[in-house]
Amino acid sequence: MMPEVCLSIDVEDWYDGMEVLGEPTPKPAGARSGLEGLAEHLAARPSADGPAPRVTLFVVGNYVDTVADELAGLLASGHELASHGPDHGHLPEEYSGLVEWLRSGRCALEDRFQAPVKGFRSPRFDRPASIGLDGFRAAIAEAGFEYVSDIHVLGEASPVRELPVLSFHGFPMGGGSYQRLLPVPVVTGSVNRSDGPVVLYYHSYDFGATLPRVSSIRTLAAAKQLLGRSRVDKAFSAVLSRYGSKACVDVQR
Ligand SMILES: [Zn+2]
Numbered sequence: 001m002m003p004e005v006c007l008s009i010d011v012e013d014w015y016d017g018m019e020v021l022g023e024p025t026p027k028p029a030g031a032r033s034g035l036e037g038l039a040e041h042l043a044a045r046p047s048a049d050g051p052a053p054r055v056t057l058f059v060v061g062n063y064v065d066t067v068a069d070e071l072a073g074l075l076a077s078g079h080e081l082a083s084h085g086p087d088h089g090h091l092p093e094e095y096s097g098l099v100e101w102l103r104s105g106r107c108a109l110e111d112r113f114q115a116p117v118k119g120f121r122s123p124r125f126d127r128p129a130s131i132g133l134d135g136f137r138a139a140i141a142e143a144g145f146e147y148v149s150d151i152h153v154l155g156e157a158s159p160v161r162e163l164p165v166l167s168f169h170g171f172p173m174g175g176g177s178y179q180r181l182l183p184v185p186v187v188t189g190s191v192n193r194s195d196g197p198v199v200l201y202y203h204s205y206d207f208g209a210t211l212p213r214v215s216s217i218r219t220l221a222a223a224k225q226l227l228g229r230s231r232v233d234k235a236f237s238a239v240l241s242r243y244g245s246k247a248c249v250d251v252q253r
Helices: 014-020 035-043 061-076 095-113 132-142 184-193 220-226 229-243
Strands: 005-011 056-059 080-083 198-203
Touching (some): 035 229
């Protein structure tokens, strides 16, 4: 049987991410976000079998204004809205501040789009070091979320559903950033060996966003973020046409 696959996209600004990493890079005026390219990939699914694909969009709150129209179009097509934090910075290390931070990320999206937001994914899969995974899960529940998609798993004690991204011997090959380095059959082979649902994740800027030329790279950190990016959307399309996609909110685990 084909495993259930959830394709998910972290909707964030590549330039903002580089700033958080301490590698500020000037953003050209009129830079494309990649969401238009994502919508084209979703509409161009070659296989007509099965239900229309639904993906989950984990959106950074402070990026919403920049991409509001593109997001509204994707939501109108039935895709799921979820939170990737109010910003892509570092998480508060104090419990009540963390709950407030999580809640503000959810409310920013719900207020803007009048759609329920049930899922959370942490920027860079970070977790607050001083709170512990059980405290982190409690904060996510208290902030009003129903599930978390993460690389960490607390297990049965978690008050929210956990939908971990696909990993293989600790290698998060469910990520587009890793799939750009792997042949597609390696990825699909790993999906086939998993008892689903299998959660894979990509980034909005992998679908034709305006990014710096590789020849302009000055630092190793920037190189790591850019090399092979143009291969990610092909991996995404290969997985989409083979398995389709369900929204994270629609699968049981
Ligand atoms: Zn992110």
